[in-house]
Amino acid sequence: MKHFNRAAAKEARDEKRAMATKTIEEGVKALMEEIKAGKTEHYLAYLRFAGQFHKYSAANQWLIMGQCRARGVYPSYVASYKAWSDMGYQVRDGKNTAIYIWAPRPYTYERENKETGEMEEKGYTRFVLVPVFDASRICQGTNPETGEPYKELPTFFYPLPTSEQAASLYSQLVQVAQASGFTCLEETRTDTVQGWSWEKTICVRSGRDALSMFLTLIHEYAHGLLHWDGVERTKQQKECEAESVAFVVSAHFGLHNPFSSDYLINWGVDQGALMEYLDRITKTAHAIIEKIEKITNRPEEGVAGAEEALAQEAA
Numbered sequence: 001m002k003h004f005n006r007a008a009a010k011e012a013r014d015e016k017r018a019m020a021t022k023t024i025e026e027g028v029k030a031l032m033e034e035i036k037a038g039k040t041e042h043y044l045a046y047l048r049f050a051g052q053f054h055k056y057s058a059a060n061q062w063l064i065m066g067q068c069r070a071r072g073v074y075p076s077y078v079a080s081y082k083a084w085s086d087m088g089y090q091v092r093d094g095k096n097t098a099i100y101i102w103a104p105r106p107y108t109y110e111r112e113n114k115e116t117g118e119m120e121e122k123g124y125t126r127f128v129l130v131p132v133f134d135a136s137r138i139c140q141g142t143n144p145e146t147g148e149p150y151k152e153l154p155t156f157f158y159p160l161p162t163s164e165q166a167a168s169l170y171s172q173l174v175q176v177a178q179a180s181g182f183t184c185l186e187e188t189r190t191d192t193v194q195g196w197s198w199e200k201t202i203c204v205r206s207g208r209d210a211l212s213m214f215l216t217l218i219h220e221y222a223h224g225l226l227h228w229d230g231v232e233r234t235k236q237q238k239e240c241e242a243e244s245v246a247f248v249v250s251a252h253f254g255l256h257n258p259f260s261s262d263y264l265i266n267w268g269v270d271q272g273a274l275m276e277y278l279d280r281i282t283k284t285a286h287a288i289i290e291k292i293e294k295i296t297n298r299p300e301e302g303v304a305g306a307e308e309a310l311a312q313e314a315a
Contacts, residue, residue, distance in 0.1 A: 016129050020100060023066040024059055028275055046278075047244055051251030052076075052156075054286040058278040060101040067099040068134060075134040077156040088151045090139040098131035167210035169253060169292065170217060176291040177202060177221050184217070197223045215257055218246040218288065225284055241281055248285035253292075 034042050046065070053061050053075075068075045078099065084091050091097070106125045113120050139150045174184045186206040195204045195216040202220045204213050222245035227238050250257045 013129075016100060020063055020102070020129055024062045024275075027062045027066050028278075032274055044247070047247045048251045050282050050285065051248045051289075053078075054248060054252055054282065054289050056101065056282075058275065058282045061282065063101050064099060064132075073134060073136050075136070077135045078132045080130065080132050084133060084138065089153070090143075090150060091133050092137050092139050097137050098133055100129040101132055102127045103130040163210050166214055166255065169255075170210050170214040172292050172295045173214065173217050173221065173288070175295060176288065177217070177224075179291075180225075182221065182224055186213075195220045197221070199228050200224065211255060214255070215246055215250055218249050219243055221288070222246060222284055225287075226280065237277070241277060244281045245285045245288070248281065249288050249292075252285075252289050 031042055031046065034040075046061075049065055050058075050061055053064060056064065064075055064078060078101075079087070081091055104125050105128050106123060108121050108123050110119050110121045112118070135153055135156065138153055140153070142149050177184050181200055183201045185201065185203040187203055188207060189205050193205065194208075194212070195202070197203070197220040202217065202224060204216050204220065206213075219242045222242040223238065226241055226245075227233065247257045
């Protein structure tokens, strides 16, 4: 009978944490160096990845991307072993097939209140590394033991949208913004301004194709969500954040954003600040994507139903 070796377990756990931290730091450092050099290729690749894995934090996005890149795999969808099993899929056997992401583990701790002398229970959250598996590790073909075919994997990507679908996305995003307290307007202009926002008002230039209007609306809505909080930021940072959010959202829905590269050069920030900005960008993009998809999946409930569902999820 094997005995549990606490010291060995701690050493293995610390090693995994160190490797996870290194993976994130190396990825962000490489991105930082590229941005300082005035290049955007890897940054845009990261934003496309974030559009696909928008439900994950920026740290977990870097973990997934870095570990899969080291194995020569481009991930399409990841889930835990149990989650894959619950969906009816079988993860292939093999050593070192899992990748690891940070997962929250809430816990309570009882301690004495020095002022009252009473014991109080407080809630905390710690993050631990948990294994997940990419879709490339799911069994395909026929089960050699039973002769039955494995469940066919679904498509995890949005098909290239038509102009009608882009128009529908634009309409849905208008509903989302209005439900958030924004006033959305369209205006005819003779200058080159594509859109503007001021506090809770968003205006988009009319008379253009649906894709251009949708991309402009995301950009200005992101400004409204991110940049009216009283915090002083440079114009370059605000434009980069807003356009990055627009790029992530459009990438998620299979839309090509041709306007981004001019915004995404040389932020002039250090590595720690860059990670903070990426986290703000991905969280904002995730919130927008979730709200649009709630309307898409529950059209009979409209924006009110989407807002209520999101509030329940947040609680």
